[in-house]
Amino acid sequence: MTTQSKRSSAIVRVALPLPLRRTFDYLVDDTMPLPTVGMRVLVPVRQRSLVGVVTAISVEPSVNLSKLRTVIQVIDQIPTIPATLLKILLWASEYYHHPVGEVLHAAMPSALRRSRDLMPELPRVFRLTAAGQEALATVPIRARVQRQLLARCHLEHGLEESALREGIPHVHAPLRRLLARGWISAESAYPLVRAARAPAIDLGTDQQRAVDAMVAESVRFTPFLLHGVTGSGKTEVYLRAAAAVIARHKQVLVLVPEIALTPQFIARIENTVGGRLVVLHSQMSAGERHRAWWAASAGLADVVLGTRLAVLAPFKALGLVIVDEEHDLSYKQQDGFRYHARDVAVKRAQLAQVPVVLGSATPSLESIANVHRGRYQLLSLPERAGGAQMPRVRLLDLSAMPAAEGLSPPVVKALARRLDRGEQSILYVNRRGFAPVVGCSACGWQGRCGRCDAALTLHRRSGVLRCHHCGAVEPALDHCPQCHGGDVYHVGEGTQRIEEAVQRLFPEARVMRFDSDRIKGGEHMAADLQRVRDGAVDILVGTQLLSKGHDFPAVTLVCVLSADRGLYATDFRSSERLFQQLTQVSGRAGRAQRPGEVLIQTLYPTLPTYEYLTRHDFDGFASAALDERKLASCPPYRRFVLLRAESPHLEMPLEFLRQVRQIGERRLREQPHTGVVLLDAVPSPMERRAGRYRAQLLVSGRGRAALHSFLSVWLSDIESLRRARTVRWSVDVDPQEMY
Numbered sequence: 001m002t003t004q005s006k007r008s009s010a011i012v013r014v015a016l017p018l019p020l021r022r023t024f025d026y027l028v029d030d031t032m033p034l035p036t037v038g039m040r041v042l043v044p045v046r047q048r049s050l051v052g053v054v055t056a057i058s059v060e061p062s063v064n065l066s067k068l069r070t071v072i073q074v075i076d077q078i079p080t081i082p083a084t085l086l087k088i089l090l091w092a093s094e095y096y097h098h099p100v101g102e103v104l105h106a107a108m109p110s111a112l113r114r115s116r117d118l119m120p121e122l123p124r125v126f127r128l129t130a131a132g133q134e135a136l137a138t139v140p141i142r143a144r145v146q147r148q149l150l151a152r153c154h155l156e157h158g159l160e161e162s163a164l165r166e167g168i169p170h171v172h173a174p175l176r177r178l179l180a181r182g183w184i185s186a187e188s189a190y191p192l193v194r195a196a197r198a199p200a201i202d203l204g205t206d207q208q209r210a211v212d213a214m215v216a217e218s219v220r221f222t223p224f225l226l227h228g229v230t231g232s233g234k235t236e237v238y239l240r241a242a243a244a245v246i247a248r249h250k251q252v253l254v255l256v257p258e259i260a261l262t263p264q265f266i267a268r269i270e271n272t273v274g275g276r277l278v279v280l281h282s283q284m285s286a287g288e289r290h291r292a293w294w295a296a297s298a299g300l301a302d303v304v305l306g307t308r309l310a311v312l313a314p315f316k317a318l319g320l321v322i323v324d325e326e327h328d329l330s331y332k333q334q335d336g337f338r339y340h341a342r343d344v345a346v347k348r349a350q351l352a353q354v355p356v357v358l359g360s361a362t363p364s365l366e367s368i369a370n371v372h373r374g375r376y377q378l379l380s381l382p383e384r385a386g387g388a389q390m391p392r393v394r395l396l397d398l399s400a401m402p403a404a405e406g407l408s409p410p411v412v413k414a415l416a417r418r419l420d421r422g423e424q425s426i427l428y429v430n431r432r433g434f435a436p437v438v439g440c441s442a443c444g445w446q447g448r449c450g451r452c453d454a455a456l457t458l459h460r461r462s463g464v465l466r467c468h469h470c471g472a473v474e475p476a477l478d479h480c481p482q483c484h485g486g487d488v489y490h491v492g493e494g495t496q497r498i499e500e501a502v503q504r505l506f507p508e509a510r511v512m513r514f515d516s517d518r519i520k521g522g523e524h525m526a527a528d529l530q531r532v533r534d535g536a537v538d539i540l541v542g543t544q545l546l547s548k549g550h551d552f553p554a555v556t557l558v559c560v561l562s563a564d565r566g567l568y569a570t571d572f573r574s575s576e577r578l579f580q581q582l583t584q585v586s587g588r589a590g591r592a593q594r595p596g597e598v599l600i601q602t603l604y605p606t607l608p609t610y611e612y613l614t615r616h617d618f619d620g621f622a623s624a625a626l627d628e629r630k631l632a633s634c635p636p637y638r639r640f641v642l643l644r645a646e647s648p649h650l651e652m653p654l655e656f657l658r659q660v661r662q663i664g665e666r667r668l669r670e671q672p673h674t675g676v677v678l679l680d681a682v683p684s685p686m687e688r689r690a691g692r693y694r695a696q697l698l699v700s701g702r703g704r705a706a707l708h709s710f711l712s713v714w715l716s717d718i719e720s721l722r723r724a725r726t727v728r729w730s731v732d733v734d735p736q737e738m739y
């Protein structure tokens with residue numbers, strides 16, 4: 001740092017982690033280095049001190065200079081939030097109408113939210129030296145630990161301390177001795193994944209065309225929609241484009257919907273790209289996240305691969321943004337800072353003037369509309385890669401055939417055939433547990449949650465009735481809790497019931513259940529997925545957890561047991577989601593040499609959605625769905641904003657939103673012709689959840705500018721209401737779920 005010349009006090013604008021839609025001004029006195037934008041400062045807030053980020057600097061003394069408090073400490077020497085990141089975070093704060101301090105806070109790893117050094121402490125990596133190589137044979141047998149450590153370093157080049165020490169007690173002294181003798185070396189390094197490139201597969205014509213298009217537009221904002229059928233080799237396209245960008249010394253951001261997909265991606269990135277990679281997701285330890293942040297920020301990582309929150313990572317030289325499965329709901333944060341990572345990714349690419357690729361077999365209708373409007377460039381992969389065929393999709397009319405325990409005869413027959421041939425099958429069931437409805441036929445009792453407007457699901461294995469909305473648990477009894485009779489019935493099939501039924505039908509089969517009850521945390525899931533790929537499983541019974549992007553080459557049969565459930569949803573996106581889910585899960589069938597078959601059990605086989613599905617006609621589906629959206633004035637033809645309120649008191653949320661609506665109507669009369677429409681405040685579709693009553697108010701607008709300028713005014717009106725402090729309320733811009 002250069003020494004500061006004497007200057008008068010400066011004023012900095014600071015974003016603080018407080019639920020307030022504003023920044024705060026502080027003085028920097030002349031004893032301190034003047035911070036730059038993006039640096040962290042420690043500032044006094046009432047009786048506490050908080051870490052904030054400088055968002056602007058002005059040397060002009062402001063009017064009420066005397067009231068300003070002084071910065072306690074300038075924490076950073078270089079900005080924690082680089083200018084390019086700050087720009088997108090400020091944009092997101094404005095677009096989602098979320099407090100700027102909380103947006104910055106959400107982006108930063110927890111170590112940086114405190115006043116920890118921007119540069120993380122690095123783990124030590126150990127290697128065998130040449131001297132150590134020679135010593136290997138001469139270390140005496142009794143120096144057991146030393147020999148063990150040397151052997152580990154010999155087997156693997158570059159071991160992190162935790163891996164080196166694992167399972168070895170009293171490791172400290174022997175390790176020090178080996179280091180002192182120069183037999184192993186230790187250096188601090190980033191845990192970056194790096195690997196040699198494998199011989200490349202020959203791309204198909206469509207794949208090559210897609211890669212060429214992406215790589216040609218390397219220094220301009222160009223949004224692409226890569227629409228490729230399941231198994232068309234989209235991943236291969238991303239990786240090739242990434243490799244080209246890395247060769248130009250630029251960084252690549254890759255977003256995936258699921259943590260569980262990262263190992264699969266890492267392996268493929270290693271093979272194709274050969275760059276240095278860091279992973280970023282919400283389940284990493286604080287230290288890991290801090291190191292990944294720095295590696296991305298300092299340009300040490302070529303690829304940042306992660307889930308939703310990776311879109312908020314810093315980059316030194318971003319060159320390409322990739323969003324895999326761009327339609328996926330998990331890109332939308334459903335509480336707090338409710339951003340949509342795909343949409344932020346597009347904006348980010350625009351600010352950075354780089355290409356962005358949104359890929360999917362079932363793109364969101366928003367993205368399709370953007371293609372129609374000429375905003376996104378469409379790249380199509382209409383065929384499966386490597387000569388694989390699309391699976392044959394057949395509808396099974398449940399009204400015309402029995403289905404004991406949810407399995408119709410054609411499904412049972414198809415399963416038997418796969419078992420004979422040693423091929424794998426997937427049974428897709430979209431609810432977990434044993435049975436979703438429990439009741440008593442003698443007295444009419446029904447198992448319902450005491451805190452939600454919802455039925456309890458029987459989880460027979462654990463002997464409980466569980467609410468899938470609030471997690472409440474009650475014991476599952478053999479008799480009715482009301483009349484104590486024994487006429488308790490269980491209706492409907494969850495994954496556990498299907499698992500048991502399949503195991504009874506095929507005692508020899510190796511059945512694996514795959515749902516969130518069984519899979520807790522990403523690692524377990526990765527291990528299970530590996531078992532499937534290793535062929536240690538014959539039949540997989542799972543929820544939509546299964547449908548996302550997994551590549552199981554030996555699966556040739558996919559059965560959807562209860563497709564219709566998605567039809568009853570109240571959301572205007574329900575048919576889009578159903579089509580996406582079924583296409584994605586169907587896409588797990590027959591991805592390699594052997595052809596795939598998909599069986600869908602339904603009570604409504606003539607429904608157009610199912611017909612489009614059997615014909616693999618995404619375009620037909622999308623254009624019909626878009627027509628409906630237009631008629632119904634729904635997105636992508638209108639913009640939605642949802643205000644939600646909740647409280648333990650029945651009337652309060654609705655009363656609050658009614659008042660809010662009145663204020664909004666008044667504002668709209670002052671500024672007419674905005675195209676903004678306020679609907680009535682209504683109870684949420686599930687009014688009571690976890691003991692709280694909920695209501696919502698939908699706002700719809702034509703143009704973005706008018707809607708957002710209205711929102712800014714309206715939200716500050718709402719914030720000043722006394723009632724706003726008696727309920728919990730939130731704003732959701734572009735809501736993905738309408739409850």
Ligand code: ADP
Nearest residue numbers: 201202203204230231232233234235236385386
């Ligand atoms: P998607 O992401 O579109 O579902 P993937 O990229 O996972 O598809 O590719 C599906 C399968 O096809 C993978 O096993 C992949 O290795 C293989 N594949 C991709 N491109 C080619 C190609 N050009 N030739 C042969 N096989 C390919």
Ligand code: ZN
Nearest residue numbers: 440443480483
């Ligand atoms: Zn009863």
Ligand code: ZN
Nearest residue numbers: 449452467470
């Ligand atoms: Zn509940």
